[in-house]
Structure formats: C-alpha cells, structure tokens
Amino acid sequence: MSKVDSRQIQDMILSRQSYSFAKSMNFTNYKLFWMAILSLSFFSSCTDTPNEQEAEEPFVSSVSIVTTTTQITDLVKQLTGGHCKVHPMMGPGVDPHLYKPTARDVMSLSTADLIVFHGLQLEGKLGTAFETAGLSRDKIFSISSVIEPSALLFAEEDEGKFPDPHIWFDPTIWTTCLHGLAARLSSLLPEQKVLISEKVDQLTREFQAVHEWGAESIQRIPPSKRILITSHDAFQYFGRSFGVEVIALQGISTATEAGLADRSNLVDYLKESKVPCIFVESSVNPKALQQIGREAKVALGKALFSDALGAEDAFVFAADGKKHSLASWSGMMIYNIQSIVEGLVPSEQ
Structure with missing residues (x-):
C-alpha cells in the first residue's frame, strides 16, 4: 500500500x-x-x-x-x-x-x-x-x-x-x-x-473511545503474532490504525476468485509462520479459507465483519459493559477486535 x-x-x-x-x-x-x-x-x-x-x-x-x-x-x-x-x-x-x-x-x-x-x-x-x-x-x-x-x-x-x-x-x-x-x-x-x-x-x-480501547487491546497480542489473515483484502486500514500486518487470500474486491497459486502460497506461509488463527468474513464465501486452514492445520477464528455490518438485533458488550448493536460501527469494531485478540493471543495468557 x-x-x-x-x-x-x-x-x-x-x-x-x-x-x-x-x-x-x-x-x-x-x-x-x-x-x-x-x-x-x-x-x-x-x-x-x-x-x-x-x-x-x-x-x-x-x-x-x-x-x-x-x-x-x-x-x-x-x-x-x-x-x-x-x-x-x-x-x-x-x-x-x-x-x-x-x-x-x-x-x-x-x-x-x-x-x-x-x-x-x-x-x-x-x-x-x-x-x-x-x-x-x-x-x-x-x-x-x-x-x-x-x-x-x-x-x-x-x-x-x-x-x-x-x-x-x-x-x-x-x-x-x-x-x-x-x-x-x-x-x-x-x-x-x-x-x-x-x-x-x-x-x-x-x-x-473505541479507537483507544482497540489500540490497547491489540497490545495483548505478542508483536510477532500481530498478523491478521482474512478472506479478502479489506483490513489494510485496520492494520495501519492498530499496528497489525494484514494478509488476504483475495484482493480488495471479491469479484475475482483467488487462483490456485495464491492458495498454495498462503498454505506454505501459514506452515512456516505458525500463525495461530485465520479469519473468514461474514460477507464472503468462507470455503476457500476453510480449505486452506485444513491444509495448513491452522484454526479458524470467529467470522469477522468486513464489507457489511451485522444484524440490528445482535449485540456485543464493550469492556465498560455497554451494549452495542452489531449493526453499528462501534459494535462491529468491538466485536472484530475482541475476536482478533481472542484468536491471536496465546492460550496461556
């Protein structure tokens, strides 16, 4: 970028x-x-x-x-x-x-x-x-x-x-x-x-407040593990804002399918880097990344919200106990950050 x-x-x-x-x-x-x-x-x-x-x-x-x-x-x-x-x-x-x-x-x-x-x-x-x-x-x-x-x-x-x-x-x-x-x-x-x-x-x-909380939460992930791997390239702004390296199977648009070489390269990278978790997205077909996860023997994290927010009647709780709808920007960001931290922080922490 x-x-x-x-x-x-x-x-x-x-x-x-x-x-x-x-x-x-x-x-x-x-x-x-x-x-x-x-x-x-x-x-x-x-x-x-x-x-x-x-x-x-x-x-x-x-x-x-x-x-x-x-x-x-x-x-x-x-x-x-x-x-x-x-x-x-x-x-x-x-x-x-x-x-x-x-x-x-x-x-x-x-x-x-x-x-x-x-x-x-x-x-x-x-x-x-x-x-x-x-x-x-x-x-x-x-x-x-x-x-x-x-x-x-x-x-x-x-x-x-x-x-x-x-x-x-x-x-x-x-x-x-x-x-x-x-x-x-x-x-x-x-x-x-x-x-x-x-x-x-x-x-x-x-x-x-969400930005400040998110930045603090990401600090829980060891620097070497701050690698976010997703279905398509929607998280580069997130990576720049929160200090996370972002790698995606597809480009910035989902209109073009990832090629076999792209899939093979990602499998090889996962095996070498030992990234603990990869993430599918709620608005993108998960099959390709699920198959890559199986081949590389890497866990799948919770599905992240990328190009679309969630339902109005679904909620997430912030650290202060406040409830946010997943149909809101704040709710989406809180849910995503909680899910990313949960997937990338070593279980012993």
Missing part, C-alpha cells in the same frame, strides 16, 4: 470506470442512468425478496434517503434519529462488490431526496452509475468524497493501482466521513441541525 496524489486518484478512478462499466455505456442524461440501474437489477428483480433491513425506523419528515451499504445506513440512521425515511439497499451479510439492485431499490432511488453511497468503487457498477449519470449534486452524496487523498491507501489489482475503499476500518477517516455526512444532512434537514450536531459530538467521542 502507498499514497498517491489527487490528480492520480482521478485518473485511476476514471481508468477503472472505463475498464469496468463506462467503457461500454456512455451516460449522457438522466434517462440513460435509470436504464442502467434497471439493467443492473433485471436478474435480481425477478426473484425480489424483502431486504433484511426493510423494517425501517419511525419517521416524522417526508424526506426520503436511500443508502447503499450497511455502514452508511448506520450513520444516516444515527444522525437523523428517525426524522426521515431511510431506505437501505443492502442488509447484513451482503457483499457490496457484487450487489445488484432490486426492483424495490429502483423504486426507492427514483423518489429519493438524497442518495448516499460509498464511492471508491466499493459498490462496483452501481457506484459508477451514480458518479457518471450527471445527477444534481443535491441528489447524491459520496461519503468518501470528503477524504483527503493523502489519507487513502492503494492496492495493486489486475487492471492497475486503485484506492482501497474499506475506509471505515480507520477510525480517524470514518470520523471525517461522519462529519462530512452530517454537514450534508444538516443542509437537507435544517430543522434538525441541532440534533444532528449533538449526535455528531456523541459519535465522535464514541469512535475515539
């Missing part, structure tokens, strides 16, 4: 767009945008089933917000406090790299006052459609757009070098995203500006 300047970022994003989507489809107006969204949803709409997040919170305002990923849904719901109607596109366990919008999504998108998406190609073709459709800036907001280029990490993929989109694993970056989203929501809901400001302050303190 390395840093790249803002001009290179624009060039790389445009390059990836042209490679994966914009190359074959030139969005010149709003009508073509919806044709693209409909085409993405065609196959999934035939068997459209209610989203796991479809049970929405009570709302007062008629304002409608569509959110793509579970991480974004968490922030929007917490900041607005039920004062608008939130339509989540993705639920727990859903991989945003591979997601196809449903007919229900298309209907929500067509009537939304604001569409909040992640960007940095996390949502694949869907994000590209948002960015290239020429929609009004008042209609869409990319949560990653507020990040300074120097804060981003980059990964080598088959098509070139691209920004790593898994920014929520860096507490400092995610706090920046929180503040940027709050500013956008305050302009959409001016009557709720005070409430949103108070919630931002509360969440900022909470994120900082």
